Amino acid sequence: xxxxxxxxxxTHQRIIDEASRLFRRDGVGATGLQPLMKTLxxxxxxxxxxxxxxxxxxxxxxSQAAQQLEETTREVFAGPTPLPSFIARYLSTAHRANPGAGxxxxxxxxxxxxxxxxxxxxxxxxxDRLQMIESCLQGEHADEQSVxxxxxxxxxxLLSRSASDPELxxxxxxxxxHLLLEQAETLPKD
Numbered sequence: 001x002x003x004x005x006x007x008x009x010x011t012h013q014r015i016i017d018e019a020s021r022l023f024r025r026d027g028v029g030a031t032g033l034q035p036l037m038k039t040l041x042x043x044x045x046x047x048x049x050x051x052x053x054x055x056x057x058x059x060x061x062x063s064q065a066a067q068q069l070e071e072t073t074r075e076v077f078a079g080p081t082p083l084p085s086f087i088a089r090y091l092s093t094a095h096r097a098n099p100g101a102g103x104x105x106x107x108x109x110x111x112x113x114x115x116x117x118x119x120x121x122x123x124x125x126x127x128d129r130l131q132m133i134e135s136c137l138q139g140e141h142a143d144e145q146s147v148x149x150x151x152x153x154x155x156x157x158l159l160s161r162s163a164s165d166p167e168l169x170x171x172x173x174x175x176x177x178h179l180l181l182e183q184a185e186t187l188p189k190d
Contacts, residue, residue, distance in 0.1 A: 012050045014040055020061040020068075025100035027111050028058055055117070058108075062121045065104040073132065083136035083184045090153045091177035096160050096169065106158040126150070136184070149183070152176055 018040055022031040033054055034044040051057045076085050089095065095102050109122045134146040156176035163169040 008049075011040075011042070011046075015042075015047070015050055015057070016060055016064050019057050020065045020104075021100040023058065023061050024065055024102060024104050024107050027107055028054075029111060029115070058112075058117075059119060059121060062104055062108055062119055065108075066121055066125045069103060070128070073129070077132050077136070083133060084181055086133070087149070087153065087177055087180045087184065091156060091173045091180075093170065093173065096157060096173060099161060103154070103157070105154045106161065109154075110158065145183070149180055152180060 015036070019031065019036060022036060022039075033047050037044050037047050047057075051060070073086070076082060076089060079085055090103065099107055105122070105125060109119075109126075112119055112122065129150050130143075130146045133149050134142045137145050139145075153176065156172050160169045160172040163172065
């Protein structure tokens with residue numbers, strides 16, 4: 001039975017959507033192609049009608065994750081208190097509990113770096129976030145402060161997700177959020 005081009009495009013997008021979610025939630029290495037395709041009700045062999053390799057899917061899924069979050073992040077940074085809102089949202093219990101819909105940096109960049117497969121998409125996400133944070137800070141050391149803030153947020157989220165003790169997980173988020181918000185208030189503004 002032949003399917004329409006529309007059906008193939010929709011299936012292609014379903015694979016990307018599910019891979020983006022699973023890669024962020026479980027990691028690239030833990031997400032096998034066969035289970036991914038089975039989740040979608042598709043065969044493992046059908047994967048290759050859409051992608052040349054898992055690496056191609058990883059890049060496509062990472063790109064989609066970045067695009068999905070870009071709109072939300074831009075809305076936060078367009079608000080009246082952009083940096084405090086971004087910090088509070090990023091270091092929230094809800095973000096920790098839902099990695100499949102959250103920032104791809106904690107899960108995917110750590111794994112891709114460890115595997116020796118850094119991604120230019122990760123570079124773009126990092127640069128975009130640094131630029132957004134820096135634009136809120138101003139001052140002589142805004143570029144350095146933005147690196148520190150983003151690194152602390154990603155690290156705290158990653159550590160919080162890995163802690164089995166709920167109190168420790170919350171402490172990591174709360175303490176980092178509190179100190180970054182305090183720092184954001186004391187930094188010079190133009």
